[in-house]
Amino acid sequence: MNNPAAQSKTFTESINEALVQAMTLDSQMICYGLGATDPKGIFGTTLGLEDKFGKSRVFDMPTSENAMTGVAIGAAIDGIRSVTTHQRLDFFLLALDQLVNSAAKWFYTYGRPVPITIRLIMGRGWGQGPTHSQNLHAWFAHIPGLKVVMPSTAYDAKGLLLSSIFDPNPVVFLEHRWLHNSVSDVPDGDFRIPIGKAKIVRPGKTVTIVSMSYLVVEAMLAADYLNKHGVECEVLDLRTIKPIDWPAIYYSISRTGRLLALDTGHLTGSVAAEVVARVTQHCFDQLKAAPRRLAMPDVPEPSSPGLTKGFYVRANHIVSEICAMMNLSREICEGAPIEPEPHDVPGNWFKGPF
Amino acid sequence: MGFMKEINNDFNVRIALNIWKNIYLIRSVEEKIAKKYPEGKMRCPTHLSIGQEGVPAAWSECVRNNDFAVSTHRGHAHYLAKGGSLNAMLGELYGKVTGCCRGRGGSMHLVDTSVGFMGTTAIVGNSIPLGVGLALSAQLKETDQISCIFLGDGAVEEGAFYESVNFAVVRKLPVLFICENNLYSVYSPLSVRQPKDRNISAMVNAMGIQTSFGDGNDPMAVFDIMTKSVKCARSGEGPFFLEFSTYRWREHCGHSYDNHLNYRSEQEFEEWRLKDPLLRLEKQLFDKDVTLEAILVQKRMLIDHEIDLAFQFAEESPYPEASEAYTKVYADE
Ligand SMILES: Cc1ncc(C[n+]2csc(CCOP(=O)(O)OP(=O)(O)O)c2C)c(N)n1
Ligand SMILES: [Mg+2]
Numbered sequence: 001m002n003n004p005a006a007q008s009k010t011f012t013e014s015i016n017e018a019l020v021q022a023m024t025l026d027s028q029m030i031c032y033g034l035g036a037t038d039p040k041g042i043f044g045t046t047l048g049l050e051d052k053f054g055k056s057r058v059f060d061m062p063t064s065e066n067a068m069t070g071v072a073i074g075a076a077i078d079g080i081r082s083v084t085t086h087q088r089l090d091f092f093l094l095a096l097d098q099l100v101n102s103a104a105k106w107f108y109t110y111g112r113p114v115p116i117t118i119r120l121i122m123g124r125g126w127g128q129g130p131t132h133s134q135n136l137h138a139w140f141a142h143i144p145g146l147k148v149v150m151p152s153t154a155y156d157a158k159g160l161l162l163s164s165i166f167d168p169n170p171v172v173f174l175e176h177r178w179l180h181n182s183v184s185d186v187p188d189g190d191f192r193i194p195i196g197k198a199k200i201v202r203p204g205k206t207v208t209i210v211s212m213s214y215l216v217v218e219a220m221l222a223a224d225y226l227n228k229h230g231v232e233c234e235v236l237d238l239r240t241i242k243p244i245d246w247p248a249i250y251y252s253i254s255r256t257g258r259l260l261a262l263d264t265g266h267l268t269g270s271v272a273a274e275v276v277a278r279v280t281q282h283c284f285d286q287l288k289a290a291p292r293r294l295a296m297p298d299v300p301e302p303s304s305p306g307l308t309k310g311f312y313v314r315a316n317h318i319v320s321e322i323c324a325m326m327n328l329s330r331e332i333c334e335g336a337p338i339e340p341e342p343h344d345v346p347g348n349w350f351k352g353p354f
Numbered sequence: 355m356g357f358m359k360e361i362n363n364d365f366n367v368r369i370a371l372n373i374w375k376n377i378y379l380i381r382s383v384e385e386k387i388a389k390k391y392p393e394g395k396m397r398c399p400t401h402l403s404i405g406q407e408g409v410p411a412a413w414s415e416c417v418r419n420n421d422f423a424v425s426t427h428r429g430h431a432h433y434l435a436k437g438g439s440l441n442a443m444l445g446e447l448y449g450k451v452t453g454c455c456r457g458r459g460g461s462m463h464l465v466d467t468s469v470g471f472m473g474t475t476a477i478v479g480n481s482i483p484l485g486v487g488l489a490l491s492a493q494l495k496e497t498d499q500i501s502c503i504f505l506g507d508g509a510v511e512e513g514a515f516y517e518s519v520n521f522a523v524v525r526k527l528p529v530l531f532i533c534e535n536n537l538y539s540v541y542s543p544l545s546v547r548q549p550k551d552r553n554i555s556a557m558v559n560a561m562g563i564q565t566s567f568g569d570g571n572d573p574m575a576v577f578d579i580m581t582k583s584v585k586c587a588r589s590g591e592g593p594f595f596l597e598f599s600t601y602r603w604r605e606h607c608g609h610s611y612d613n614h615l616n617y618r619s620e621q622e623f624e625e626w627r628l629k630d631p632l633l634r635l636e637k638q639l640f641d642k643d644v645t646l647e648a649i650l651v652q653k654r655m656l657i658d659h660e661i662d663l664a665f666q667f668a669e670e671s672p673y674p675e676a677s678e679a680y681t682k683v684y685a686d687e
Pocket of ligand 2: 506507508535538540
């Protein structure tokens with residue numbers, strides 16, 4: 001079972017592998033979503049599943065997000081695990097009733113577990129615009145009874161998806177579209193990364209950068225740059241935002257005394273806000289500077305590339321926050337890596353439209 | 355010859371020419387978008403209506419300027435058919451400040467309130483209740499406007515659809531639900547989403563609403579059905595639901611063809627291509643009067659020129675200032 005071989009895989013391949021692994025381990029598990037069996041297989045993540053596991057376990061669905069979420073819950077309270085997928089988080093908003101009023105409450109009220117995993121993909125850039133780009137993970141994290149996972153690497157994606165699927169609770173599993181083509185070494189076979197555990201992706205002793213999902217990429221760029229100027233950032237990847245790994249954050253702050261909390265969602269009511277609040281309460285005496293945060297502005301994401309220039313949190317924004325926090329020179333601040341051209345794609349691999 | 359005359363008996367050339375013009379405009383705009391989309395300057399998800407022009411083109415001749423309309427992610431045709439500004443639509447696709455949303459929305463967010471086109475939304479089923487709300491407003495204000503709601507076969511699967519039809523029936527609202535059934539939702543055929551012999555209009559009829567079904571690629575037939583149902587909705591008889599069969603030629607989203615993905619057969623595609631609403635109407639016109647061929651040549655040139663100018667306008671328009679993104683989030687700003 002624990003095959004130690006690890007090969008370089010993309011995020012989407014890892015998701016696919018985790019699904020195959022889980023459906024092999026649990027012969028009752030089902031997997032469905034709009035496009036789950038179509039030729040593109042949800043960005044490749046569900047390709048081949050129908051052939052391997054059959055039409056009764058892997059299927060497309062009507063454009064009925066709310067009902068189909070309830071269906072997963074109903075099957076789950078009779079012991080059927082499921083992974084359902086939505087190509088954008090925004091489409092899943094129709095299903096908030098089932099998620100919040102049933103999935104999150106069922107175990108609390110009736111004592112019967114709801115082992116469902118809901119994969120939501122969050123878009124960004126290339127004209128996705130106001131309703132194809134929302135990062136509303138903070139909403140989900142606000143709901144007691146839900147777990148919320150936001151991996152940043154292919155490795156974590158596989159290990160965390162397997163843990164999510166076999167978790168007895170409803171898990172919202174959030175994939176940033178800009179990470180889908182990222183590559184890391186990922187073990188074959190079954191391996192699990194525990195839900196609720198953050199990871200130090202870069203150790204450092206001067207500033208703690210708390211990040212998640214795609215922002216880990218930008219945080220690392222900023223940390224690499226600042227390191228050249230003698231500022232050692234510790235980059236923490238939350239990986240799970242509900243529950244959050246508070247001990248890991250507090251421990252890091254106890255060594256750095258400084259916090260910059262990042263968030264891929266809007267600033268107000270963000271997870272970054274929660275991180276700053278708890279660190280302030282818990283680590284007040286250890287703080288050498290006022291905690292800071294960086295998130296998307298409290299504005300919908302517009303479609304035009306003219307309007308999204310400089311709109312996203314980038315490495316240079318992170319650098320300037322840290323420069324301000326530490327009174328670093330203007331040269332350091334201004335030399336930071338700037339937003340690449342074109343600014344609205346994650347790399348050459350992304351040709352639009354989704 | 356006598357036979358020809360007979361089938362063309364109540365064929366109204368003036369109306370047919372207007373509908374032809376609408377189809378030709380929509381087709382040509384969409385074709386030009388398809389041609390230029392790979393340049394990467396229209397950076398937004400774009401759903402073309404090529405092959406589906408028959409319904410909006412005929413509808414256009416049945417509604418008034420102040421009637422309301424809302425539509426979906428695939429909304430270019432409806433916007434243009436309602437008389438929406440071509441410059442503002444292309445400006446929006448190019449993300450320019452001259453766009454109908456000043457670049458905030460992109461292709462899936464078209465609006466031109468000066469012609470009653472109140473918006474398109476990118477979430478399936480989302481605009482259906484909005485259209486019902488517009489009809490409620492018309493009823494409350496005692497105007498004689500109707501509200502037209504475009505939707506796809508996929509939207510019929512959303513709860514909001516049934517809730518909206520129900521309310522429209524309860525309150526006898528002046529609504530026209532117009533379902534363009536193109537057999538697919540993205541790459542998912544009806545067979546994986548709805549029962550095999552489902553007849554959407556018959557099912558909806560059971561909700562207590564008048565319904566009709568028609569061939570969406572026969573523009574003159576669409577016109578007849580539309581005329582009757584618009585009259586009905588406007589006269590206070592309550593809402594009307596229309597289902598039209600049609601077919602999208604290009605890929606679900608983007609400029610290209612996607613038959614190679616094998617989610618539908620080349621044969622099916624070719625069959626539908628033969629039902630081209632544009633060619634069909636042109637044939638009807640020429641059968642009626644061969645001299646129209648020369649007239650259409652003229653008209654095509656004029657429309658092509660108008661489209662070229664609109665593309666030039668959009669490409670030359672400036673982007674909005676990046677700082678605009680942070681303004682006007684609230685109506686009282
Ligand atoms: C609520 C929701 N679910 C899924 C999607 C993704 N999506 C975009 S267009 C589309 C197809 C809808 O099919 P239909 O209503 O038949 O319209 P068509 O594209 O065929 O014109 C889907 C599923 C969405 N935008 N919103
Ligand atoms: Mg359709």
